[in-house]
Amino acid sequence: MYKQFISPILDHLDSETWHNFARESLHFTENFSLLLKFTQLFNYSGKRLVDERLKVNISDIEFDNPITVGAGWDKYGRAVKGLWHLGFSAVEVGTVVLHPQTGNPKPRQFMIAPGVGINWLGFNSPGTDQIKLNLQRYKNCRIPIGISIGMNKELDEKEIAWAHGAVAKNLYDCASYFAVNVSSPNTPGLRKLQDKKPLNDIIEAVKDSMNGKKIKKPIFVKIAPELTLHAVDEVIEVVTDNNISGIIASNTTINSDIKGKYGQKWRQSQGGLSGDDPDYRKMVNDQIKHIYKQAGDKLEIIGVGGIKDSETALEKIKAGAKLLQVVTAIRGEGPFVAGKINTGLLNYMIKEGVSNINELVGIEVK
Ligand SMILES: Cc1cc2nc3c(=O)[nH]c(=O)nc-3n(C[C@H](O)[C@H](O)[C@H](O)COP(=O)(O)O)c2cc1C
Incomplete structure (x- = not known):
């Protein structure tokens, strides 16, 4: 029904406008408990699927299922509760940058084929102070919230690590975990921060921002899918040397052959698919398998990229990801997507006699 009737209509609207409308509609439902209950109808059984077998624990954070919302869907931290009622177990808010910035000129977000998007938003963000205010409303609701940290476009090289630490310090109270985003293709020079030295400096700054705090929030590094295996190994080394939680694989791709499948215009366009x-x-998936093979016993992997149903979710879990994120499929598959995936995962587990989702992590590489 969504794919047949609603999605084709949305195709005629500006993708970012629809996206903002969807986020603000969910935000609106958060003001009325009856409306929030109504959003639960977008789950298969009419309410959130809660099942012990789907629970995931990463760095002492409890997720009541493995399907979370990846960075970019709720950049403003305004729809966390609404998304949770749609069946997701957590939301990664952001990417958040220290000072407000508008991002690249519009239009900058597109659906280029059913379920496939390209964006070059460029870290449009209201900045840390506003995000802190927005997240106040979720203070007591026990939904895990990740904070994706990025850097402002106009930043002196010497300030980059410090700025990441400043975001973490300001948002410490709101975050269940931090994700260091050094892999967006839409901020010039950002992906260079995946190199050993700058990455190390950023992680140290984020760790230092928690000095004096009794609880250290877990830190993840989000990488680009184009990293060579050698570069991935270097990120693994930085992550394990710093004793932080793990890696989020991956961000959008700038691969021109993949973009080119959708037309010459997209092959040459800026942005990530x-x-x-x-x-x-x-x-x-290959990148996740590599990370799991190299360091599956030393770090956690959060898998993201092209998940749209229980089959594509299972692929990533079997490759080594313990937790998953979905972004584009919320538009491509519709609001039912989390409930649909979780129901599918559970049905698969029942059929295969698997008693806990964690048993499936990495089985394809073990
Ligand atoms: C519109 C849009 C905005 C995004 N913004 C961010 C962002 O701010 N930070 C980030 O780390 N990733 C961002 N991403 C990347 C996603 O988090 C994710 O890594 C990527 O889209 C692959 O997942 P998907 O195939 O489920 O969309 C964005 C993706 C989209 C589609």
Whole structure:
């Protein structure tokens, strides 16, 4: 019904406008408990699926299922509760940058085929202070919230690590975990921060921001799918040397052959592709398998890139990801997507006699 009737209508609207409308509609429902209950109808059984077998624990954070919302869907931290009622177990808010910035000129977000998107938003963010205010409303609701940290475009090189630490310090109370985003393709020079030295400096700054705090919030590094295996190994080394939680694989792809499948215009365009493209999905799955093989016993992997149903979710879990994120499929598959995936995962587990989702993590590489 969504894919047949609603999605084709949305295709005629500006993708970012629809996205903002969807987020603000969910935000609106958060003001009325009856409306929030109504959003639960978008789950298969009419309410959130809660089942012990789907529970995931990462760095002492409890997720009541493995399907979370990845960075970019709720950049403003305004729809956390609404998304949770749609069946997701957590939301990664952001990417958040220290000072407010508008991002790249519009239009900058597109659906280029069913379930496939390209964006070059460029870290549009209201800045840390506003995000802190927005997240106040979720203070007592026990929904895990990740804070994705990025850097402002106009930043002196010497300030980059410090700025990441400043975001973490300001948002410490709101965060269940931090994700250091050094992999967006839409901020010039950002991906260079995946190199050993700058990455190390950033992680140290984020760790230092928690000095004196009794509880240290887990830190993840989000990488680009194009990293060479050698570069991935260097990120693994930085993560394990610093004793932080793990890696989020991956961000959008700038691979021109993959973008080019959707037309010459997209091959040459700026921006990163996401969503239901089999080559992109494979690229990310291979990267997850590599990380799991190299360091599955030392760090946690959060998998993201092209997940749209329980099959594509299982691929990433079997490759080594313990927790998953979805972004583009919320538009491609519709608001039912989390409930649909979780129901599918549970049905698969029942059929295969698997008693806990964690048993499936990495089985394809073990
Ligand atoms: C519109 C849009 C905005 C995004 N913004 C961010 C962002 O701010 N920070 C980030 O780390 N990733 C961002 N991403 C990347 C996603 O978090 C995710 O890594 C990527 O889209 C692959 O997942 P998907 O195929 O489920 O969309 C964005 C993706 C989209 C589609």
